[in-house]
Amino acid sequence: MKxxxxxxxxxxxxxxxxxxVAVLERRIYSGELHDGQMFPSExxxxxxxxVSRTVAREAVKILVGRGLLEDRPRxxxxxxxxxYGTVTNVLGGLVQHLIGQPGGVGQIFEVRIxxxxxxxxxxxxxxxxDDIRHLREALNRNWDxxxxxxxxxxxxxxxxxxxxxIPGNPVFPAIHHSFCDWLDGHWRMMPRLPERNxxxxxxxxxxxxxxxERDPDQAERLLRSHLNDAWLQVKDTFKDL
Amino acid sequence: MKxxxxxxxxxxxxxxxxxxVAVLERRIYSGELHDGQMFPSExxxxxxxxVSRTVAREAVKILVGRGLLEDRPRxxxxxxxxxYGTVTNVLGGLVQHLIGQPGGVGQIFEVRIxxxxxxxxxxxxxxxxDDIRHLREALNRNWDxxxxxxxxxxxxxxxxxxxxxIPGNPVFPAIHHSFCDWLDGHWRMMPRLPERNxxxxxxxxxxxxxxxERDPDQAERLLRSHLNDAWLQVKDTFKDL
DNA sequence: TTGTCAGTTTGGTATGACTAAAAATAGAAT
DNA sequence: ATTCTATTTTTAGTCATACCAAACTGACAA
Numbered sequence: 418m419k420x421x422x423x424x425x426x427x428x429x430x431x432x433x434x435x436x437x438v439a440v441l442e443r444r445i446y447s448g449e450l451h452d453g454q455m456f457p458s459e460x461x462x463x464x465x466x467x468v469s470r471t472v473a474r475e476a477v478k479i480l481v482g483r484g485l486l487e488d489r490p491r492x493x494x495x496x497x498x499x500x501y502g503t504v505t506n507v508l509g510g511l512v513q514h515l516i517g518q519p520g521g522v523g524q525i526f527e528v529r530i531x532x533x534x535x536x537x538x539x540x541x542x543x544x545x546x547d548d549i550r551h552l553r554e555a556l557n558r559n560w561d562x563x564x565x566x567x568x569x570x571x572x573x574x575x576x577x578x579x580x581x582x583i584p585g586n587p588v589f590p591a592i593h594h595s596f597c598d599w600l601d602g603h604w605r606m607m608p609r610l611p612e613r614n615x616x617x618x619x620x621x622x623x624x625x626x627x628x629x630e631r632d633p634d635q636a637e638r639l640l641r642s643h644l645n646d647a648w649l650q651v652k653d654t655f656k657d658l
Numbered sequence: 659m660k661x662x663x664x665x666x667x668x669x670x671x672x673x674x675x676x677x678x679v680a681v682l683e684r685r686i687y688s689g690e691l692h693d694g695q696m697f698p699s700e701x702x703x704x705x706x707x708x709v710s711r712t713v714a715r716e717a718v719k720i721l722v723g724r725g726l727l728e729d730r731p732r733x734x735x736x737x738x739x740x741x742y743g744t745v746t747n748v749l750g751g752l753v754q755h756l757i758g759q760p761g762g763v764g765q766i767f768e769v770r771i772x773x774x775x776x777x778x779x780x781x782x783x784x785x786x787x788d789d790i791r792h793l794r795e796a797l798n799r800n801w802d803x804x805x806x807x808x809x810x811x812x813x814x815x816x817x818x819x820x821x822x823x824i825p826g827n828p829v830f831p832a833i834h835h836s837f838c839d840w841l842d843g844h845w846r847m848m849p850r851l852p853e854r855n856x857x858x859x860x861x862x863x864x865x866x867x868x869x870x871e872r873d874p875d876q877a878e879r880l881l882r883s884h885l886n887d888a889w890l891q892v893k894d895t896f897k898d899l
Numbered sequence: 900t901t902g903t904c905a906g907t908t909t910g911g912t913a914t915g916a917c918t919a920a921a922a923a924t925a926g927a928a929t
Numbered sequence: 930a931t932t933c934t935a936t937t938t939t940t941a942g943t944c945a946t947a948c949c950a951a952a953c954t955g956a957c958a959a
Contacts, residue, residue: 432731433943458909469944471712474910475719482723490672491910491951524827531825535776584772586765672951673911699940710913715941732920732941901959908953916944923938929931 437466437476445485445496456486456494523652529596530644536580536589537624537640541633544583551579552625559618566609569617576621600651607650620646678707678717686726686737697727697735764893770837771885777821777830778865778881782874785824792820793866800859807850810858817862841892848891861887 441462444450457465462473477494480486486494540548555576562568574597581593620643627636682698685691698706703714718735721727727735781789796817803809815838822834861884868877 460909469942471715471943471945474716475942478716478719479723482720488910493909493952524829527825527827528829531776531780532773535772539772584768586768588765588769675911701940710911712912712914716911729941734921734940903956903958905956906954908951910949910951912949913947915946918943919941921938921940923936925934925936927932927934929933 432475433468433472434475434479437462437468437472438479440466441476441480442483442485445480445498448498450496456496458493523648526644526648530641530648532589532592533577533580533644534637534640536583537628537636538633540580540583541628541631541636544628548579548583549629551582552576552628555579556618556621556625559614559621563614563618564611566611566614569614570609573617573621613650617643617647673716674709674713675716675720678703678709678713679720681707682717682721683724683726686721691737697737699734764889766840767885767889771882771889773830773833774818774821774885775878775881777824778869778877779874781821781824782869782872782877785869789820789824790870792823793817793869796820797859797862797866800855800862804855804859805852807852807855810855811850814858814862854891858884858888 441450441457450456456477459470459473459477462468462476463470466473477486477488481488481494485497487497488494540552544552555572555578558572559569559576562572578590578593581589620639624636624639624643627633627639682691682703691697697718700711700714700718703709703717704711707714718727718729722729722735726738728738729735781793785793796813796819799813800810800817803813819831819834822830861880865877865880865884868874868880
């Protein structure tokens with residue numbers, strides 16, 4: 418039975434597993450399989466599709482690879498309805514490997530700066546009253562934990578996160594989440610100095626002020642300076658890579 | 659309750675395939691396995707690692723899923739040294755599915771506009787003589803194929819591509835490539851009118867002029883208008899999704 | 900009610916076998 | 930000798946079976 422996959426992906430796929438994958442995939446997207454849990458066991462798949470265990474396993478593996486399933490070593494797979502988050506998780510995982518290339522880390526951080534620079538410009542020109550309020554609140558939380566480096570790091574991320582929400586496009590928060598995930602580990606091995614927190618707080622404050630004055634150029638300039646500063650801080654932790 | 663994915667990989671990975679994958683992976687990254695072709699056959703893997711065929715196959719599948727290998731139905735897998743291109747390929751594949759969500763397509767296009775807006779600003783402020791020359795040449799090519807819609811579409815992409823090269827960061831061209839891949843199919847089912855080509859050409863021309871005048875605001879404004887226009891053109895082709 | 904333990908389910912792995920497509924090789928035809 | 934063709938070998942795809950160990954379930958005892 419030669420079955421050509423409808424339209425799109427790779428040219429010739431006549432593998433039986435692909436058939437199974439197609440069905441199960443649709444079943445996930447349609448919501449027939451809820452996001453929470455429980456995916457048919459390998460044996461159940463065998464029964465339903467009349468395929469060998471080999472094929473059933475392979476199908477599951479493929480779904481896992483696409484981020485539609487999550488599998489723990491000896492557990493039943495869990496359904497993971499894909500959102501933009503899933504995408505960036507997969508992306509992040511790959512990036513993790515790509516940064517082995519010379520300068521890779523820096524290039525990714527460059528992109529982060531690029532994106533966030535665009536976002537603060539947007540904030541300066543389009544931020545609503547609500548956006549401003551969110552920024553203010555985040556800034557206040559920065560101040561509250563300025564003595565606790567651990568907490569400050571979290572509130573620092575939260576402040577930046579606000580910018581990613583302003584366009585009202587879910588892709589942006591996903592991107593931010595991806596960046597944070599990626600940096601988290603390294604950020605932690607960075608020396609924590611309250612003076613540094615204060616410095617970052619002041620940077621945030623000045624950026625917010627530029628936004629309040631509706632001055633995108635100034636906001637961008639300050640943001641770039643702030644992130645470049647941050648980059649210098651974490652840069653060394655990537656040395657061993 | 660969310661799982662804290664902060665520390666490294668998942669704790670319990672006792673799968674034999676993972677061991678094999680780790681070794682082969684390193685072998686690819688180290689360059690021991692050249693990008694071109696030839697990956698150990700399943701039997702060879704069996705021999706080297708003393709594992710069953712099941713495990714060998716699974717290992718290969720995982721590598722394929724990560725984009726390090728490319729497998730055609732009945733061929734020997736070929737090594738694909740991962741670049742940023744690989745990342746965006748995987749990303750693109752997933753995005754393909756995500757656009758099933760309401761408004762998903764528009765959101766992605768929004769991101770494209772956002773990114774490119776930032777790029778033209780950069781071009782207006784930082785473009786080198788070479789960059790300008792590339793833009794000029796691309797624009798001339800636009801003019802040359804203004805009567806041939808098929809060719810114009812290609813040269814149109816080329817013009818935009820130049821912006822992605824200006825930062826000198828390979829991530830950007832990869833992003834562009836990803837966008838194009840994603841749009842290609844839909845763009846094709848769009849009515850082609852020479853007058854539209856002319857309109858696009860003029861937009862490109864005006865953008866280049868703004869860049870030559872080192873006026874980022876104007877360049878961004880024109881770019882946004884240009885892409886919004888383009889969006890209106892393709893928008894309808896996504897209706898059935 | 901709670902903790903323990905045996906039975907069941909399920910994924911992980913190993914074998915062995917068979918098919919069909921691809922690659923390699925030998926052989927025939929020019 | 931070169932080219933084309935037929936045959937052999939290799940290899941991925943699939944199936945069936947079996948066993949183990951971890952996870953899950955539920956009955957039973959404390």
